Amino acid sequence: MASKRGKGKREIIIEAAIQVFSQKGYHNTRMEEIAQAAGIGKGTIYEYFDSKLHLFQSMMEDSLQVYFRRMENQRTDQMSMSTRLRLMCEAHIRFCLENRELTKVLFGEAETPDKELMEWAMAMRKDKLKRMQSLLVEGIERGELRSDLDLHMLSFSILHTLAAFWFPLVMEDWQMDPELLSVQYADFIMNGLKKA
Amino acid sequence: MASKRGKGKREIIIEAAIQVFSQKGYHNTRMEEIAQAAGIGKGTIYEYFDSKLHLFQSMMEDSLQVYFRRMENQRTDQMSMSTRLRLMCEAHIRFCLENRELTKVLFGEAETPDKELMEWAMAMRKDKLKRMQSLLVEGIERGELRSDLDLHMLSFSILHTLAAFWFPLVMEDWQMDPELLSVQYADFIMNGLKKA
Amino acid sequence: MASKRGKGKREIIIEAAIQVFSQKGYHNTRMEEIAQAAGIGKGTIYEYFDSKLHLFQSMMEDSLQVYFRRMENQRTDQMSMSTRLRLMCEAHIRFCLENRELTKVLFGEAETPDKELMEWAMAMRKDKLKRMQSLLVEGIERGELRSDLDLHMLSFSILHTLAAFWFPLVMEDWQMDPELLSVQYADFIMNGLKKA
Amino acid sequence: MASKRGKGKREIIIEAAIQVFSQKGYHNTRMEEIAQAAGIGKGTIYEYFDSKLHLFQSMMEDSLQVYFRRMENQRTDQMSMSTRLRLMCEAHIRFCLENRELTKVLFGEAETPDKELMEWAMAMRKDKLKRMQSLLVEGIERGELRSDLDLHMLSFSILHTLAAFWFPLVMEDWQMDPELLSVQYADFIMNGLKKA
DNA sequence: CATGAATGAGACTTCATTCAT
DNA sequence: AATGAATGAAGTCTCATTCAT
Numbered sequence: 006m007a008s009k010r011g012k013g014k015r016e017i018i019i020e021a022a023i024q025v026f027s028q029k030g031y032h033n034t035r036m037e038e039i040a041q042a043a044g045i046g047k048g049t050i051y052e053y054f055d056s057k058l059h060l061f062q063s064m065m066e067d068s069l070q071v072y073f074r075r076m077e078n079q080r081t082d083q084m085s086m087s088t089r090l091r092l093m094c095e096a097h098i099r100f101c102l103e104n105r106e107l108t109k110v111l112f113g114e115a116e117t118p119d120k121e122l123m124e125w126a127m128a129m130r131k132d133k134l135k136r137m138q139s140l141l142v143e144g145i146e147r148g149e150l151r152s153d154l155d156l157h158m159l160s161f162s163i164l165h166t167l168a169a170f171w172f173p174l175v176m177e178d179w180q181m182d183p184e185l186l187s188v189q190y191a192d193f194i195m196n197g198l199k200k201a
Numbered sequence: 202m203a204s205k206r207g208k209g210k211r212e213i214i215i216e217a218a219i220q221v222f223s224q225k226g227y228h229n230t231r232m233e234e235i236a237q238a239a240g241i242g243k244g245t246i247y248e249y250f251d252s253k254l255h256l257f258q259s260m261m262e263d264s265l266q267v268y269f270r271r272m273e274n275q276r277t278d279q280m281s282m283s284t285r286l287r288l289m290c291e292a293h294i295r296f297c298l299e300n301r302e303l304t305k306v307l308f309g310e311a312e313t314p315d316k317e318l319m320e321w322a323m324a325m326r327k328d329k330l331k332r333m334q335s336l337l338v339e340g341i342e343r344g345e346l347r348s349d350l351d352l353h354m355l356s357f358s359i360l361h362t363l364a365a366f367w368f369p370l371v372m373e374d375w376q377m378d379p380e381l382l383s384v385q386y387a388d389f390i391m392n393g394l395k396k397a
Numbered sequence: 398m399a400s401k402r403g404k405g406k407r408e409i410i411i412e413a414a415i416q417v418f419s420q421k422g423y424h425n426t427r428m429e430e431i432a433q434a435a436g437i438g439k440g441t442i443y444e445y446f447d448s449k450l451h452l453f454q455s456m457m458e459d460s461l462q463v464y465f466r467r468m469e470n471q472r473t474d475q476m477s478m479s480t481r482l483r484l485m486c487e488a489h490i491r492f493c494l495e496n497r498e499l500t501k502v503l504f505g506e507a508e509t510p511d512k513e514l515m516e517w518a519m520a521m522r523k524d525k526l527k528r529m530q531s532l533l534v535e536g537i538e539r540g541e542l543r544s545d546l547d548l549h550m551l552s553f554s555i556l557h558t559l560a561a562f563w564f565p566l567v568m569e570d571w572q573m574d575p576e577l578l579s580v581q582y583a584d585f586i587m588n589g590l591k592k593a
Numbered sequence: 594m595a596s597k598r599g600k601g602k603r604e605i606i607i608e609a610a611i612q613v614f615s616q617k618g619y620h621n622t623r624m625e626e627i628a629q630a631a632g633i634g635k636g637t638i639y640e641y642f643d644s645k646l647h648l649f650q651s652m653m654e655d656s657l658q659v660y661f662r663r664m665e666n667q668r669t670d671q672m673s674m675s676t677r678l679r680l681m682c683e684a685h686i687r688f689c690l691e692n693r694e695l696t697k698v699l700f701g702e703a704e705t706p707d708k709e710l711m712e713w714a715m716a717m718r719k720d721k722l723k724r725m726q727s728l729l730v731e732g733i734e735r736g737e738l739r740s741d742l743d744l745h746m747l748s749f750s751i752l753h754t755l756a757a758f759w760f761p762l763v764m765e766d767w768q769m770d771p772e773l774l775s776v777q778y779a780d781f782i783m784n785g786l787k788k789a
Numbered sequence: 790c791a792t793g794a795a796t797g798a799g800a801c802t803t804c805a806t807t808c809a810t
Numbered sequence: 811a812a813t814g815a816a817t818g819a820a821g822t823c824t825c826a827t828t829c830a831t
Contacts, residue, residue: 014811030313032228036805037814046813048807057805087395117226141394150394155385157375158366162389165365166358173357181351189351193358197393198337198346199283210794231821242796247823406815422705424620428801438817443802479787509618533786542786547769547777553761554754554781561753571745581743585750589785590729590738591675602790624826625793634792636828645826 015053017043022064027109031061031118062122068107069129075100086144091191094167098183101171112171134160163194211249213239218260223305227257227314258318264303265325271296282340287387290363294379297367308367330356359390407445409435414456419501423453423510454514460499461521467492478536483583486559490575493563504563526552555586603641606631610652615697619649619706646706650713656695657717663688674732679779682755686771689759700759722748751782 012020021043025034036057040047054060076096081089101108117123137160144150170186173179208216217239221230232253236243250256272292277285297304313319333356340346366382369375404412413435417426428449432439446452468488473481493500509515529552536542562578565571600608609631613622624645628635642648664684669677689696705711725748732738758774761767 035803040814047805048813049811051806052811118229144394149396151396154389154394155377155382157369158377158382158385159389159394161365161369162362162386166362169357169361169365173353179353181354186351186354189354190358193350193355193393195393195395197389197391198340198350198355199391200345200347232823233821243822244796244824245794248794253822425706427799439801440803440817441815444815449801536786541788543788546781546786547774549761549767550769550774550777551781551786553757554778557757558750558754561749561757565745565749573743573746578743578746581746582750585742585747585785587785587787589781589783590732590742590747591783592737592739623824628793635826636792637790639827640790 014045014049017045018050018053018060019064019067022060023068023106023110026061026064027106027113058118058122061118062125065110065122065125068111071104071107072100072111086140086147086149087191087195089140090163090194091187094190095183095187097167098170098174098186101174102183105175108171108175112168113176133164137164166190210241210245213241214246214249214256215260215263218256219264219302219306222257222260223302223309254314254318257314258321260306261318261321264307267300267303268296268307282336282343282345283387283391285336286359286390287383290386291379291383293363294366294370294382297370298379301371304367304371308364309372329360333360362386406437406441409437410442410445410452411456411459414452415460415498415502418453418456419498419505450510450514453510454517456502457514457517460503463496463499464492464503478532478539478541479583479587481532482555482586483579486582487575487579489559490562490566490578493566494575497567500563500567504560505568525556529556558582602633602637605633606638606641606648607652607655610648611656611694611698614649614652615694615701646710649706650710653698653710653713656699659692659695660688660699674728674735674737675779675783677728678751678782679775682778683771683775685755686758686762686774689762690771693763696759696763700756701764721752725752754778 018039021039025038025042029038036050037047039060040050043050050060054063076093079092079096081092084092101112117126134157138156141150141156141159145152167190170190174181214235217235221235221238225234232246233243235256236246239246246256250259272289275288275292277288280288297308313322330353334352337346337352337355341348363386366386370377410431413431417431417434421430428442429439431452432442435442442452446455468485471484471488473484476484493504509518526549530548533542533548533551537544559582562582566573606627609627613626613630617626624638625635627648628638631638638648642651664681667680667684669680672680689700705714722745726744729738729744729747733740755778758778762769
């Protein structure tokens with residue numbers, strides 16, 4: 006009860022949804038479980054959300070906002086590309102470690118309960134890719150990055166690797182310091198594998 | 202009829218399963234749809250597979266075997282690490298382009314309908330990681346690769362990026378020549394982003 | 398509606414189950430028929446019983462309780478064996494005539510849908526036999542009954558004949574006064590067929 | 594194979610049906626199980642019997658014929674009623690012990706898969722009752738039996754008790770000598786329970 | 790005649806959603 | 811606004827029966 010003080014029903018339900026969806030996935034979650042986790046009646050959910058699908062969608066949108074707010078809360082314009090990549094990586098990793106349930110639904114839930122949600126996810130994906138491409142273009146224009154590599158390939162590679170880190174961190178308890186991991190990953194991205 | 206010549210029912214069903222599961226996902230696929238896609242009756246599937254779950258599992262196992270057979274069909278022991286990474290990448294990309302449906306279920310289907318399958322997927326994942334680590338260790342011992350980066354991080358990064366390529370190739374019709382893509386990716390991995 | 402006043406859903410369902418199971422038997426009864434007989438939706442049954450089998454089991458247990466409560470509701474300790482047998486017989490017959498559907502499932506339903514229920518039925522059977530044997534032993538000790546007959550055979554014979562009466566009474570509308578029937582049956586049991 | 598020499602397919606199938614139906618009951622028996630028990634193909638059964646129901650029916654009819662042939666194979670017209678009852682009882686008991694599977698389906702299978710079979714069973718029942726009544730009437734006319742008891746009640750009691758003996762004999766391995774049991778039962782029927 | 794692979798009607802059961810209280 | 815008992819559409823799986831070989 007104490008933890009619910011000051012929270013509206015909508016927030017309580019979304020939090021319960023994150024908790025249950027992240028553990029069981031969309032199709033294996035029953036509305037009643039979410040209601041129980043929220044400490045409310047089954048019917049009440051429908052006062053705030055039209056359907057199971059809308060609840061899931063709202064949860065994803067809310068979660069992504071939290072993620073984006075966290076990621077963008079950095080003023081890195083003046084820094085070197087290497088540093089910016091490192092900071093971005095570190096922010097992502099810290100987010101994952103501090104929001105394990107949220108992370109599971111955001112990056113792990115690859116189920117696409119329906120077409121609409123699928124398209125929404127695709128749009129998110131494209132948006133992220135564009136931002137990453139912009140960053141790379143800026144780096145090239147500044148003369149810090151090579152210009153002979155395909156930008157689509159690069160942004161894809163970097164974004165997906167970053168995103169993929171959620172798994173060992175959250176699911177397998179990979180014990181690695183976020184700062185060290187970021188430094189190493191940025192080093193790898195910038196300098197490659199080859200022995201100097 | 203002509204398309205079924207020379208194929209056993211089991212194969213026909215697996216193919217239909219790949220087709221439908223890859224389009225709709227596990228939970229949104231009805232057994233009847235698979236039966237229709239296979240051109241057979243609903244009950245016939247149960248002559249060959251115990252349940253929907255077992256069908257899905259069999260399909261995944263079969264698909265992975267096809268993938269592995271393709272990937273391992275290379276003798277690259279004597280080549281440089283750079284070349285080996287490039288060839289591995291190329292093999293993966295060609296597989297994706299030539300087996301679009303198979304690719305969708307293997308890399309896109311992140312649903313894990315039940316615990317057993319989840320564990321099976323985890324085991325696969327760990328196996329692939331180990332192989333990649335072995336490759337990197339070999340590269341380090343040969344003196345071709347840096348030894349100051351965390352191996353877990355590296356193998357994770359490389360594998361996931363590779364795997365991630367399936368999406369733009371199969372879902373977004375990314376028109377890029379497999380050979381060129383492989384060369385670029387290997388270059389990126391080996392030399393990094395930094396301008397020389 | 399009027400007929401349901403004061404009854405919980407569970408009771409309504411059990412009553413409907415008695416009605417339908419007694420007419421069609423376990424395997425020929427569909428859950429939907431019971432739901433219709435109860436005037437409720439198919440799914441509602443599952444709010445009160447886990448499965449068809451559990452419903453059947455609960456119905457049998459409930460019915461037997463009603464039967465036993467009725468049979469044991471007699472203080473006959475001081476009477477002669479002949480009277481006790483007669484009263485037992487009469488109670489049984491009256492129960493059958495007043496609870497025709499219940500009687501059909503209790504004595505007519507020899508189907509044992511599964512192993513567990515079979516064992517339960519066997520246990521009931523043994524319990525009844527033991528009670529009858531105790532009664533006979535008491536009669537022998539009192540000097541009222543012969544002691545040269547096998548007790549197992551006797552208790553079996555008496556119980557089964559009694560039980561068997563349900564059929565002509567309920568299924569064939571045997572028009573015989575319960576009191577007269579009891580008197581005759583007790584006479585037969587006590588004195589035998591032989592002409593004096 | 595040796596055991597099938599000289600037997601037609603029809604007989605083989607009926608024997609297999611007795612075996613399986615007696616163990617599992619009508620509804621829990623699959624046609625395939627019978628086919629396997631008969632050592633033939635599933636489809637072959639349908640060459641000899643129209644349906645599962647007809648097979649069951651045929652099996653019951655055949656079995657009952659075997660039973661009746663055995664029971665009637667006695668010339669007892671000149672004997673006393675007491676002796677006749679004893680011999681009838683003994684014949685029944687010996688049949689049960691020597692034809693355990695047959696006994697299970699004949700007396701234990703109270704499932705009535707459909708209406709037609711139910712009616713057939715009722716007809717059998719009435720026939721047996723009539724024969725028993727005739728016997729009792731003869732006894733009365735001869736002056737051996739009492740005439741003050743209801744004949745319907747008597748024939749019912751005796752027949753059912755007799756029939757009921759199958760259970761402890763076949764299902765519970767009641768170790769009692771058939772001759773002794775018959776003597777005791779006939780004694781009980783003739784002289785009753787009362788101490789002389 | 791014999792077979793058994795194929796079939797699809799039919800039964801149980803689940804669970805998102807509704808609505809009377 | 812909140813509830814949860816009730817609902818019934820929908821999906822999985824079984825198995826008697828058919829029929830091409």
